[in-house]
Amino acid sequence: MALLPILHYPDPRLHKVATKVRVVDDRIRTLVRDMAETMYAAPGIGLAASQVDVHERVLIIDISDARDQLQTFINPEIVEASGECETEEGCLSVPGVYDVVRRAERVTVRALDLKGEPFTLDADGLLAVCIQHEIDHLDGKVFVDYLSRLKQQRIAARMKKQQRAAM
Ligand code: NI
Numbered sequence: 001m002a003l004l005p006i007l008h009y010p011d012p013r014l015h016k017v018a019t020k021v022r023v024v025d026d027r028i029r030t031l032v033r034d035m036a037e038t039m040y041a042a043p044g045i046g047l048a049a050s051q052v053d054v055h056e057r058v059l060i061i062d063i064s065d066a067r068d069q070l071q072t073f074i075n076p077e078i079v080e081a082s083g084e085c086e087t088e089e090g091c092l093s094v095p096g097v098y099d100v101v102r103r104a105e106r107v108t109v110r111a112l113d114l115k116g117e118p119f120t121l122d123a124d125g126l127l128a129v130c131i132q133h134e135i136d137h138l139d140g141k142v143f144v145d146y147l148s149r150l151k152q153q154r155i156a157a158r159m160k161k162q163q164r165a166a167m
Helices: 026-041 124-140 149-166
Strands: 046-048 060-063 071-082 087-088 097-103 106-112 118-122
Touching: 026 046, 026 060, 046 124, 060 124, 060 149, 071 124, 097 124, 118 124, 124 149
Parallel strands: none
Antiparallel strands: 046 060, 060 071, 071 106, 087 097, 106 118
């Protein structure tokens, strides 16, 4: 297992659109294991492969308190969405920044599991928000893209300052 470096906003690589996984093989399963280790260490509740500079459609989520309910979604697609909710979101790629984003309240997602088997999941609440947030990453979108231009500029400036300080 390995901890993977997480890209930080406004890194342009966060805006790449990820491609579909063609075969769910050991390479993908190793990626998921490494992503899980990285997410738990951060700690975070979700991580998309795009955030570790792998531009393939893989994401993981664990919203359990015990941190033992890892969910893996390969080639996820939202096939149904309904309702509306506003949630304060954060992101491992934008450390220290939280803001409110409006999303669908319920989603039905179709994806492949670690064996390459398709499954369908109905989600609501935090899980639904998290799925939408992570799929956005695969589409090259970070949650700050939903905020005002002014807020985006402020966040980018703050991130750059933090990155300089960390060097
Ligand atoms: Ni994120």
